Amino acid sequence: MDISITAFGTxxxxxxRLIELRSDSGHRIQISNYGGIIHKWECPDNNGSIDDILLxxxxxxxxxxxxxxxxxxxxRYANRIAHGRFSIDGNAxxxxxxxxxxxxxxxxxxxxxxxxxxxxxxxxxxATIKFRYxxxxxxxxxxxxxxxxxxxxxxxxxxxxxxxxxxxxxPTHINLTNHCYFNLSGHKQNHIRNHFLWINADRIxxxxxxxxxxxxxxxxxxxxxxxxxxxxxxxxxxxENIQLRNGxxxxxxxxxxxxxxxxxxxxxxxxxxxxxxxxxDQPGLQLYTGNHLQNVEGKNGxxxxxxxxxxxxxHFPDSPxxxxxxxxxxxxxxxxxxxxxxxxTISENLPGVPG
Numbered sequence: 001m002d003i004s005i006t007a008f009g010t011x012x013x014x015x016x017r018l019i020e021l022r023s024d025s026g027h028r029i030q031i032s033n034y035g036g037i038i039h040k041w042e043c044p045d046n047n048g049s050i051d052d053i054l055l056x057x058x059x060x061x062x063x064x065x066x067x068x069x070x071x072x073x074x075x076r077y078a079n080r081i082a083h084g085r086f087s088i089d090g091n092a093x094x095x096x097x098x099x100x101x102x103x104x105x106x107x108x109x110x111x112x113x114x115x116x117x118x119x120x121x122x123x124x125x126x127a128t129i130k131f132r133y134x135x136x137x138x139x140x141x142x143x144x145x146x147x148x149x150x151x152x153x154x155x156x157x158x159x160x161x162x163x164x165x166x167x168x169x170x171p172t173h174i175n176l177t178n179h180c181y182f183n184l185s186g187h188k189q190n191h192i193r194n195h196f197l198w199i200n201a202d203r204i205x206x207x208x209x210x211x212x213x214x215x216x217x218x219x220x221x222x223x224x225x226x227x228x229x230x231x232x233x234x235x236x237x238x239x240e241n242i243q244l245r246n247g248x249x250x251x252x253x254x255x256x257x258x259x260x261x262x263x264x265x266x267x268x269x270x271x272x273x274x275x276x277x278x279x280x281d282q283p284g285l286q287l288y289t290g291n292h293l294q295n296v297e298g299k300n301g302x303x304x305x306x307x308x309x310x311x312x313x314x315h316f317p318d319s320p321x322x323x324x325x326x327x328x329x330x331x332x333x334x335x336x337x338x339x340x341x342x343x344x345t346i347s348e349n350l351p352g353v354p355g
Contacts, residue, residue, distance in 0.1 A: 001127040009060035014115045021127040021154040035112040036073035046273030051186020055308040069179040072112035074105045078177040079317040082212045086320035088171045095141035107140035126155045144170030159343040166336040173328045175315045181308030184269035191306040193234025196268045199227040201254035213318050249291035253284045275347040280313035280340040283326045313340040
């Protein structure tokens, strides 16, 4: 394993860095301390060809101009909070309302737009970057000073582990994730509708037209949301279904089943043979199929609808206002911890469902 650090440009009056992690197996990841953005993930396919499997901007200027959260750390609260409001112990807090009157992905200046402090370490079998950020009290409306760290651990085998920790000095809500957009063909195909997807979930959380949860759960059985066996992502993406219509495609939170190895999802690209496996300790997984990528400038030209997919491990959307959802409240003296991993291997045939 090896690490190198180069200048990436200037953001918010500070020099942003691009940190490259390289393995002897042909994998290379580039991550910036601006937004904790995973800028590139280059890896071999079934013929040994090296491709970048992540959507993103060409350079830092592209990220600074605005982008759909390509590869970024999302916080303090990933996904949506209805009307940008919640209460803790009878105290009401008003958050930034940055999407149709609701709060999305931490607000107008979320963790995706911060310059993170960082330190690196490298051994024979893994390379590590630990990012740190101090979010002040009432940043974007959230109570409490939050000390947060995000650690990327890149293993020789082609696995990327992401560890999240946080501590607060006042009760606050937290929900952290990463927003990578994958295209396992390595941009050889301009959409991911023929990727085969399996998700370890029997239910989704129902959402309204604004993608705010209603508080109800829906079974995936006999619906376009059933990925309990491998199926092409695009097989039913255009079906007439109110939930698909609300999301303009897949943009929904799956309620994950318990699995002994914490396997949440697998995606297989039949053309490259690349198989992505997602493991997590989180209760939810947001499947997003890039429904709103309309002429978005990217690394190799313009991205369009379904150019990439996201598998965002998370607590459920709007949990602060949904008492029956898993809790997201973090108290002083508690330590928030979560880990998600993304593993890449090669499979010549459609793999079996994990046991």
